[in-house]
Amino acid sequence: MDLPTIQPRETSGCSAGSCGSNSSQMSGLSDDVRRRVQDHPCYSEEAHHHFARMHAAVAPACNIQCHYCNRKYDCANESRPGVVSELLTPEQAIKKTLAVAAAIPQMSVLGIAGPGDPLANPERTFATFRALAEKAPDIKLCVSTNGLALPECVEELAKHNIDHVTITINCLDPEVGAKIYPWIFWKNKRIFGKEAAAILIEQQQKGLEMLVAKGVLVKVNSVMIPGVNDEHLKEVSKVVKAKGAFLHNVMPLIAEAEHGTFYGVMGQRSPSPEELKALQDACEGDMNMMRHCRQCRADAVGLLGEDRGAEFTMDKVEAMNFDEDFLAEAMARRVALREQVAAEREAKHAKVHAPQPMGQAVITLHRPQKSALAGRPVLMAVAAKGGLINEHFGHAREFLVYEVTGAGAKLIGHRKTDLYCSGDDTCGEGESVLERTIRALSGCEVVLCSKIGYEPWGKLEAAGIQPNGEHPMEAIEPACIAVWNEMLKAGRLAPRQTEKQVA
Amino acid sequence: MALEIVESCVNCWACEPLCPSKAIVEAKPHFLIDADKCTECLGDFTDPQCATICPIEGAIVNELNEPLNPAGSLTGIPPARWAQVQREISAR
Numbered sequence: 001m002d003l004p005t006i007q008p009r010e011t012s013g014c015s016a017g018s019c020g021s022n023s024s025q026m027s028g029l030s031d032d033v034r035r036r037v038q039d040h041p042c043y044s045e046e047a048h049h050h051f052a053r054m055h056a057a058v059a060p061a062c063n064i065q066c067h068y069c070n071r072k073y074d075c076a077n078e079s080r081p082g083v084v085s086e087l088l089t090p091e092q093a094i095k096k097t098l099a100v101a102a103a104i105p106q107m108s109v110l111g112i113a114g115p116g117d118p119l120a121n122p123e124r125t126f127a128t129f130r131a132l133a134e135k136a137p138d139i140k141l142c143v144s145t146n147g148l149a150l151p152e153c154v155e156e157l158a159k160h161n162i163d164h165v166t167i168t169i170n171c172l173d174p175e176v177g178a179k180i181y182p183w184i185f186w187k188n189k190r191i192f193g194k195e196a197a198a199i200l201i202e203q204q205q206k207g208l209e210m211l212v213a214k215g216v217l218v219k220v221n222s223v224m225i226p227g228v229n230d231e232h233l234k235e236v237s238k239v240v241k242a243k244g245a246f247l248h249n250v251m252p253l254i255a256e257a258e259h260g261t262f263y264g265v266m267g268q269r270s271p272s273p274e275e276l277k278a279l280q281d282a283c284e285g286d287m288n289m290m291r292h293c294r295q296c297r298a299d300a301v302g303l304l305g306e307d308r309g310a311e312f313t314m315d316k317v318e319a320m321n322f323d324e325d326f327l328a329e330a331m332a333r334r335v336a337l338r339e340q341v342a343a344e345r346e347a348k349h350a351k352v353h354a355p356q357p358m359g360q361a362v363i364t365l366h367r368p369q370k371s372a373l374a375g376r377p378v379l380m381a382v383a384a385k386g387g388l389i390n391e392h393f394g395h396a397r398e399f400l401v402y403e404v405t406g407a408g409a410k411l412i413g414h415r416k417t418d419l420y421c422s423g424d425d426t427c428g429e430g431e432s433v434l435e436r437t438i439r440a441l442s443g444c445e446v447v448l449c450s451k452i453g454y455e456p457w458g459k460l461e462a463a464g465i466q467p468n469g470e471h472p473m474e475a476i477e478p479a480c481i482a483v484w485n486e487m488l489k490a491g492r493l494a495p496r497q498t499e500k501q502v503a
Numbered sequence: 504m505a506l507e508i509v510e511s512c513v514n515c516w517a518c519e520p521l522c523p524s525k526a527i528v529e530a531k532p533h534f535l536i537d538a539d540k541c542t543e544c545l546g547d548f549t550d551p552q553c554a555t556i557c558p559i560e561g562a563i564v565n566e567l568n569e570p571l572n573p574a575g576s577l578t579g580i581p582p583a584r585w586a587q588v589q590r591e592i593s594a595r
């Protein structure tokens with residue numbers, strides 16, 4: 001179960017902490033895999049700043065039940081996987097994808113993730129993929145599944161050249177599984193409890209192995225359910241890694257009574273940000289973790305964390321007309337943009353690495369060595385879009401959380417918040433929401449934003465979070481590092497008391 | 504003899520491709536079973552396929568109007584708990 005060690009190569013992607021999030025994300029991956037995930041906004045932390053994706057909601061049916069899902073619930077404000085406001089036929093999905101890809105040249109991935117399970121709707125799913133492979137061959141296709149029907153679909157998936165598959169794997173033990181999945185539909189019968197979980201688990205693992213054997217990239221998603229599978233996920237992480245999954249993404253359970261889910265109604269709690277991070281840290285030793293996942297909605301459109309879906313409702317799309325030339329031009333624009341981004345990235349990497357002597361270049365291929373550095377790591381929350389610190393504190397719908405050390409800034413997650421500022425900077429009566437936001441930022445010591453009002457400034461400070469508006473419109477990572485260095489100079493980064501005693 | 508789909512159906516399509524008698528039709532506001540075509544799957548399957556995959560309790564009923572998947576049977580949520588939570592939500 002060894003982690004594949006990578007050899008330093010002259011032309012490999014950025015591996016230094018100073019390039020930001022990409023480092024730990026990509027270390028441990030072969031050059032081939034690295035190349036394949038480079039442009040994938042869901043898989044590469046670096047790519048999500050530059051590339052957009054959309055999900056097409058063509059697959060309504062599902063063949064299992066998860067305790068965190070209520071198929072009835074359908075809300076446009078909700079950003080939980082499995083929820084859509086618009087079910088598309090394959091023909092509509094194809095047209096919508098072409099329209100989006102023409103309007104947003106960053107568009108590089110089409111995923112089918114719901115509202116049910118794509119592989120429980122094989123005809124609709126594969127009809128969509130087939131047509132797009134033909135009409136927009138530069139767009140990557142991917143699919144997310146619960147895994148029950150995966151083994152029988154592997155052949156077909158490989159045929160359509162779909163090289164990204166996400167499997168949601170929440171357990172390996174049927175005892176645990178029975179607490180997550182009440183039933184499955186299997187060979188014309190409904191099967192309940194442990195027996196159902198055992199079949200599902202076996203199918204998921206078989207599907208994973210078959211995909212890896214075919215050379216298809218596999219990401220594993222897990223939902224962290226406190227008291228149910230939280231400890232168990234460490235084992236899941238080890239096993240799926242050993243079988244060749246290249247990323248493991250641990251997501252927090254979202255459960256509210258109004259969702260009408262089993263967990264919501266029965267009062268199952270969600271993990272705190274600290275618990276989530278602790279589990280992600282524990283799993284990270286074993287494999288690459290993806291921490292920027294936004295739990296995007298199955299019909300989301302745009303860059304990760306944003307949704308431009310309202311611009312592409314079906315009535316708007318139906319009214320559009322495109323001929324061959326239009327499609328070819330749109331594709332040329334996308335390809336040109338990708339080349340430009342690739343060139344910019346290369347230039348950025350070259351600049352960072354150029355002055356480094358050979359010996360050091362080898363060291364940078366490993367994770368940042370925290371202990372070797374003078375200051376302790378600091379969590380910073382950043383109000384940003386597209387890689388720049390460009391959001392007003394009160395307008396931010398979510399904060400990116402970076403772990404900053406002397407070796408660089410690494411994106412480790414995001415915290416969603418309710419908007420408390422209704423437009424003007426006085427933010428009158430939103431106080432309780434501000435408090436909620438502050439709670440969402442717990443564990444962070446600094447919050448970077450383009451601007452911040454007087455009142456939230458004071459409250460943040462009182463909560464032990466230092467607001468910082470000194471880096472508006474700057475790139476996230478260098479700004480975080482600058483702030484960290486200031487803290488270091490000010491003597492605020494001495495190891496914490498407990499760590500001192502140990503040392 | 505035939506089963507019937509009632510208003511709690513969420514139009515998820517799961518049942519439609521499984522019907523051996525092609526009795527299920529997409530319709531608004533919800534899917535319907537053509538009573539003339541439905542055989543309750545007799546001769547094809549031991550369990551009526553639509554009611555075996557349907558995720559929604561109460562959405563499919565028999566000729567006596569009895570749900571094939573009664574409240575609590577699929578989600579595992581005890582009906583009393585469900586009612587209590589609904590009351591709490593509407594009281595907010």
Ligand code: SF4
Nearest residue numbers: 062065066069116146
């Ligand atoms: S697999 Fe997806 S659609 Fe099916 S029950 Fe689970 S979350 Fe819901």
Ligand code: SF4
Nearest residue numbers: 522541543544551553
């Ligand atoms: S009971 Fe069988 S035949 Fe009747 S509608 Fe359902 S699936 Fe079709």
Ligand code: SF4
Nearest residue numbers: 512513515516518557
């Ligand atoms: S499976 Fe149930 S909810 Fe889904 S369409 Fe059929 S009757 Fe309606």
